Amino acid sequence: MTTRDQADALRRALGAPAGQSSDFDLNPEVELPAGRKLRPAGVLAAFQDTPQGLQLLLTKRSSRLKHHPGQIAFPGGKVDPGDKDEVAAALREAHEEVGLDPSNVDVLGTLPAHETVTSFLVTPVVALIRAPFTLVPEPGEVEEAFYVPFDHITDPARFSVQWRRWRGQRRLYYTAPYGPYYIWGATARMLRGLAERVQA
Template sequence: MSRSGEQIEALRRAMAREVAPSSDFDLNPETILPAGRKLRPAGVLAAFIPGDDGLELLLTKRSSRLKHHPGQIAFPGGKVDPVDDGPTDAALREAREEVGLPGSAVEIIGTTAPHETVTGFLVTPVFGIVRDTFTPIPEPGEVAEIFRVPFDHVTDPARYSIQGRRWRGQRRLYYTVPYGPYYIWGATARMLRSLTQRLME
């Protein structure tokens, strides 16, 4: 079996394991969340592309002009709209809009427990394998760059570290998994770390 094939099988096994929901507040248990808060459902696509040296994860660098999370590294994805049939459908629609990835080219292999973000979203990570070739096309005004990260990098627990910064008057801790010039942190890194934990079980 090829390296990509081995990694795909590992992902399939990981998707079958139960995992607790995650949150941007995991490392900040002293944070008091408002009672009765309403979270908006969203879906993101962790799309892995098979290559000669193994799978590569497709990620984006958000435009610096965006109101929310400008310049940050993110999965393609977004909030569930009325036209979507749940988070998976939203993740596929957004991937088509943001990076030009047709939904028909993606084999969905599973989802993990949702992740709560500091911006009030309940994000379902959707994992898929890109089975057809496609030309990445960044959505003007929203995506500044599209790039790939090796599977072995984002699933290596030694690559992760905990860092912090001031946020709303308090020091907030978060996970990071940098790759070259790309500073992968926050919700994206936390969801990838959850995957890494699943793969290790």
């Protein structure tokens, strides 16, 4: 599949109907409280064109962060008062976290929102990076930034279900490890949704 084919596959995936996802998808026995308040957030699923095809930009979060410390994540964060919407928040955060200028990004669209265990409603913003740039991780938020091949994160067979104890209960979650990087939780669930749409 050429880079153009991969980009076209992303565009088709964004047009496919799908509902919202949740960190609780694999745990239907969990009863979420009615009237719960979710904080809006945006994350950027940005793909870089390389000689090996499209590659997705991901980060390893700083171990000092309050939410999801040390985890593999998309650049992004909560919607601030100055942000127009979740797309603006994702672009702003990617600029702050890894030095990706918003003018170097072509937004293709958004995936359905995802509810996290930390009470965020996250909108994944799928985009193409126009030109190569120098990754500059913000040390207070990002320990490392790296790329994962398109073929890895759009193949449902790369995902498996694991479990661990969380708040005294057995919690199932998706994983999609890549080399030394353990992609799991909300990031893996959102990527699993993208993979399903790309392969549909």
